[in-house]
Amino acid sequence: xxxxxxxxxxxxxxxxxxxxxxxxxxxxxxxxxxxxxxxxxxxxxxxxxxxxxxxxxxxxxxxxxxxxxxxxxxxxxxxxxxxxxxxxxxxxxxxxxxxxxxxxxxxxxxxxxxxxxxxxxxxxxxxxxxxxxxxxxxxxxxxxxxxxxxxxxxxxxxxxxxxxxxxxxxxxxxxxxxxxxxxxxxxxxxxxxxxxxxxxxxxxxxxxxxxxxxxxxxxxxxxxxxxxxxxxxxxxxxxxxxxxxxxxxxxxxxxxxxxxxxxxxxxxx
Numbered sequence: 560x561x562x563x564x565x566x567x568x569x570x571x572x573x574x575x576x577x578x579x580x581x582x583x584x585x586x587x588x589x590x591x592x593x594x595x596x597x598x599x600x601x602x603x604x605x606x607x608x609x610x611x612x613x614x615x616x617x618x619x620x621x622x623x624x625x626x627x628x629x630x631x632x633x634x635x636x637x638x639x640x641x642x643x644x645x646x647x648x649x650x651x652x653x654x655x656x657x658x659x660x661x662x663x664x665x666x667x668x669x670x671x672x673x674x675x676x677x678x679x680x681x682x683x684x685x686x687x688x689x690x691x692x693x694x695x696x697x698x699x700x701x702x703x704x705x706x707x708x709x710x711x712x713x714x715x716x717x718x719x720x721x722x723x724x725x726x727x728x729x730x731x732x733x734x735x736x737x738x739x740x741x742x743x744x745x746x747x748x749x750x751x752x753x754x755x756x757x758x759x760x761x762x763x764x765x766x767x768x769x770x771x772x773x774x775x776x777x778x779x780x781x782x783x784x785x786x787x788x789x790x791x792x793x794x795x796x797x798x799x800x801x802x803x804x805x806x807x808x809x810x811x812x813x814x815x816x817x818x819x820x821x822x823x824x825x826x827x828x
Contacts, residue, residue, distance in 0.1 A: 560642045561585060567599075567620060567628070567635045574625050574632075575609075576618040576639065582608055583616075586643040596821060598640040602627050603828055605644070642821050652818040665767050670814040672771025673727040675806030680733050684768055688735065688805070691764035695756040703744035704754050704800075707736040707791050712804055715790060725783070727773050731804035735761065736777075736787065741796040751778065754800040765805045772805035 565576050582593055593608040597618060604624055608616040618639075620630070628637070657663055689706060697703070709715065712734035715725065728734060737757055739750040758774055765772040777784050777799045787799040 560640060562638070562640050564636060564638050567630055567637050569632045574620045574630055576620065576637065577611070578608070578616050578618070578641075581614045581616075582643070588643070588645065591645075594644040596642045596644060599624075599637050600628060644819065644821060652816045661767075665763055667816060668814055669763060669766040670771075670812070671773040672808045672810055673773050673804075674810065675727075675731050675771070675804075675808050677730075678732065678807040680770070680806060684770070685733065687768060688761050688764045688803075691760040692735075692737070692757040695753070695760040697753055697756075698744075698749065701743045701753075703740045703750055704757055705738045705740060705797060707738065709734040709736060709802075712802075715787065715802075724775055724780075725802075727775065727804040728802070730806075732806040734802050734804045736791060736802050737761075737800050738793060739798050739800045741798060750798075751800060758801055758803060761803050765803070769807070770805050771808040771810065772803050775802040775804060777801050 561580070563579050565579055567574060567576050583589060586593060593616070594605070595608060595618070596603065596605050602624060604621070606618060606621075609619055611617055618641075620628075628635070657667075685708060689708075692704075692706060693702075710733065712728040712731045715728050715734070737754050739747075739754050741747075741750065744750040744753060762772050762774060777787060778801065784799055787793070787802075791799070793799065
């Protein structure tokens with residue numbers, strides 16, 4: 560953790576704090592985004608550092624935090640505590656109760672797979688994955704979701720829409736589009752939560768069956784969302800939330816267990 564005093568000031572549309580040190584050197588991260596947890600006057604928030612050149616970074620302070628700090632556009636001295644969330648050096652995982660439990664092992668070992676073999680997937684396996692989705696928790700038994708099984712996921716591509724996250728669909732033999740039903744759950748955060756639980760169940764089932772899969776987000780990517788609505792002929796009140804691309808694979812890379820004590824809080828923040 561780094562502690563320092565700096566100036567919170569207005570810089571165009573943003574309120575920013577310039578770091579008095581080179582975060583890449585201090586945190587040992589030469590490339591990539593630096594995610595941090597910031598504390599100012601007992602106010603906590605998570606954000607990412609914005610580079611202002613090779614040797615300097617800034618923190619952009621959102622409007623809610625500005626209000627809590629009483630910032631009104633005039634330079635303000637603030638004491639900052641800064642913790643890097645992706646700093647090099649992994650923490651040792653504490654003792655965990657596993658005892659050969661296959662379900663726990665599956666949760667620990669599952670990883671995203673984006674490249675697949677050209678191998679057919681049986682209907683029984685697809686039905687097992689769908690049953691895993693139906694087995695996800697659903698508030699009041701509403702089941703506010705529907706599934707579309709896609710046999711040729713590469714057909715979901717559109718020449719007019721570029722979305723790098725959909726690349727796994729190029730070679731996946733199967734995909735399942737998880738849709739939310741607004742007529743059964745009109746509150747979108749609850750709807751997304753239900754569909755998220757379904758997606759996680761499906762991914763765990765895929766892993767346990769010896770296949771690999773990856774979650775591809777749809778909601779919030781408007782052009783891709785509209786493309787799927789038209790391609791799959793979704794009726795009103797049915798919205799695409801995410802796609803699970805899956806298939807057999809030969810990726811033998813083991814997933815490392817990660818433990819982040821900075822993300823664990825007991826009783827209060």
